[in-house]
Amino acid sequence: MSNEYKQETSLVQIGNERDEINQAVSTPIYLSTAYRHQEIGQTEGYDYIRSGNPTRDVLERHVALLEKGDQAFACSSGMAAIQLIFAKFKVGSNFIISRDVYGGSYRLFENFKEKYNFSFTYWDEKTDLTSLITADTVAIFIETPTNPLMNVVNLESISQVAKANNLLFIVDSTLFTPYFIRPIESGADIVIHSATKYLGGHNDLLAGLVITKGESLSEEYAFLHNSIGSTLAPFDCYNLIRGMKTLALRMEKHLDNARHVVDYLQSESEVTKVYFPGNTGMVSFEIKDASDVPDFLKSLKLISFAESLGGVESFITYPITQTHMDIPEEVRISYGLTDRLLRISVGIEHADDIIADFEQAFKRLRERVG
Numbered sequence: 001m002s003n004e005y006k007q008e009t010s011l012v013q014i015g016n017e018r019d020e021i022n023q024a025v026s027t028p029i030y031l032s033t034a035y036r037h038q039e040i041g042q043t044e045g046y047d048y049i050r051s052g053n054p055t056r057d058v059l060e061r062h063v064a065l066l067e068k069g070d071q072a073f074a075c076s077s078g079m080a081a082i083q084l085i086f087a088k089f090k091v092g093s094n095f096i097i098s099r100d101v102y103g104g105s106y107r108l109f110e111n112f113k114e115k116y117n118f119s120f121t122y123w124d125e126k127t128d129l130t131s132l133i134t135a136d137t138v139a140i141f142i143e144t145p146t147n148p149l150m151n152v153v154n155l156e157s158i159s160q161v162a163k164a165n166n167l168l169f170i171v172d173s174t175l176f177t178p179y180f181i182r183p184i185e186s187g188a189d190i191v192i193h194s195a196t197k198y199l200g201g202h203n204d205l206l207a208g209l210v211i212t213k214g215e216s217l218s219e220e221y222a223f224l225h226n227s228i229g230s231t232l233a234p235f236d237c238y239n240l241i242r243g244m245k246t247l248a249l250r251m252e253k254h255l256d257n258a259r260h261v262v263d264y265l266q267s268e269s270e271v272t273k274v275y276f277p278g279n280t281g282m283v284s285f286e287i288k289d290a291s292d293v294p295d296f297l298k299s300l301k302l303i304s305f306a307e308s309l310g311g312v313e314s315f316i317t318y319p320i321t322q323t324h325m326d327i328p329e330e331v332r333i334s335y336g337l338t339d340r341l342l343r344i345s346v347g348i349e350h351a352d353d354i355i356a357d358f359e360q361a362f363k364r365l366r367e368r369v370g
Contacts, residue, residue, distance in 0.1 A: 007066070007179060008248040014062040015241045029238045030054045051226050055234040059241050066178045068185050069211035071218035073225040074232035074240070078174065078194025079104055081208030085170060085190060087224050092117050094136035098153075099124040099335050100146035102172070103324030110326075124335060125151060129161050139168040144183075145175050145277035148284045148319045148343040149336055152277045159187025168217075174198070174310075179251045180279040184213045197310030198281075200243040201250055207232050207240050250312065253348040254281025260351040261344065261358070270362050272340070281346040282309060290339040292365055293318060297342075299361035302353055309345035314354055317343045 005013070015027035022028075030053055035046040046052050056074050063072040075081040082105060089095075097109065099122040112118040121132045129140070140162050145152045155171065162169035170190040171183035177198045183191050193199055195207035210225075212218045225231065232240070258281045265274045265285050270292075275284040287296065297305045303314045307322045317323055320339050324332060332338075346354065 010062070010066060011179070011247050012245050014244055015058050017058065027055055027058045027238060027241055029234050031234055049234075050229050050231055053231075053234050053237070055237045055241075056232060059232075059237045062241075062244075063178075063209055064211055066182075067191050067211040068182050069191065069213050069218075070215065071212050071222060073210040073212075073221055074195075074237055075208035075210065075225075075230045076232055076236075077206050078192070078196055078208040079108060080230040081192050081194070081210045082108060082172075084210055084221065084224060084228060084230050085192065086112060086118075087228060088220055089116075089118070089138055092119075092136060093138045094119045094121060094134055096121050096123050096129065096132050096137060096140045098122070098141070098143045098146050098151075100149040100151055100337065101143055102147045103319070103326050105143075105172075106324075107326040125153060129158065130165070133161075133165050133167070137165070137167060139170055141170045141172070143172045143175075144181075145280065145282070147175065147282075148275075148317075148324070148341065150175075150275040150277040150282060150284055155183055155186035155188065162189075163187065175277075175280045175282050177247060177251060177280075179247050184211065189213055189217060195240055196308065198251065198254075199247065199310075200240055201247065201311060202243055203308060203311035203313060205236060205239050205243065207236055250348055251281070254346055255279065257281065257348065257351045257354060258283050258346040261346050261354060264355045264358065268358070268362055270365060282343070283346060284341055284343045286338065286340040287342065288340070293339070293342070295368060296361055296365050299364045300357055301360070302349065302357040303344070309343075311345065312348045314347035314349060315345040317345070319343055 016025055033049040037043055059074050060072040064070060075084055097120050109120050123129060123132060140158060142153060142158060159169050169188045171188040172192045173181060173183050174194045174197050191211040193209040195209050196205055200207060212221050262274055262276045262283055265271045270287050271285050272288055273286040303316050306315045307317055309315060319337060319341060324337060
């Protein structure tokens with residue numbers, strides 16, 4: 001796909017190859033694990049599914065173009081993508097990490113401490129980033145926006161720090177997606193997506209993506225991706241391609257609905273604080289009393305109480321018992337993740353219906369308290 005097209009066009013045209021032997025408009029699903037060799041040392045480009053698959057190649061090529069990277073690697077999950085990234089680093093390495101980080105990432109990092117003697121310095125964004133760099137620091141790993149407090153950082157300024165200190169700059173851009181922001185354009189070396197979320201978009205797919213910039217880095221991760229084997233299956237690649245075709249339409253609707261929900265929540269007397277970064281359908285908010293959370297969640301009728309995000313359906317999550325349950329209480333409270341916080345993945349239903357569901361749930365809460 002040419003870089004000359006607008007983002008919406010490139011997304012719709014993912015997989016609409018013009019040189020496929022049977023001229024299929026949609027990318028075929030190649031399920032074969034092995035490919036015949038005509039002679040010793042001669043192949044038609046594929047030999048074993050872990051090393052390469054035609055369906056996966058279509059996905060990876062287009063994702064790299066969308067993110068303005070040089071190469072992309074489709075993984076079996078978002079966490080597998082993070083595991084792949086960290087596979088290149090030596091024992092004893094230090095990493096600077098967003099303080100408000102996804103709980104699954106925090107859990108994996110804690111495991112890395114024990115297994116590989118990695119150390120993690122958490123950055124609260126108020127601290128001078130340069131002051132945290134040590135002789136062992138090898139990379140800066142940033143979520144933007146962070147999950148679940150929705151903090152947004154200046155990628156260009158972090159990139160300058162990373163380059164000045166010869167550090168890799170890694171960005172988890174799951175909540176913004178390449179439709180709104182492409183971190184490589186701001187100086188990132190590696191971009192991660194949990195493609196389970198907005199890129200897949202329908203709560204029916206588990207996938208992760210790693211996108212790299214630079215020939216040497218891309219070659220290193222191509223080797224690791226093949227050697228480790230954390231590759232995405234062909235059928236999942238096909239479903240991800242299909243989901244990404246509507247990414248532009250969905251993200252515009254997610255964002256528009258989120259803005260309406262934010263306007264409502266800011267006027268709701270039971271809500272004390274709203275977190276919204278823009279350019280996504282993700283919103284977090286705090287209610288007055290943590291003891292009201294169970295009843296409030298039970299009162300919701302349209303919005304599903306579930307752990308994931310980024311699908312067409314609206315979800316609400318209670319981070320301290322779900323996505324961030326493995327972060328110790330004293331740690332999460334220290335940076336503002338309280339037991340009063342709820343996170344919404346605003347879907348593409350009609351905004352009035354989403355808001356009406358919140359209204360009736362808060363009404364029930366007031367009636368019970370009153």
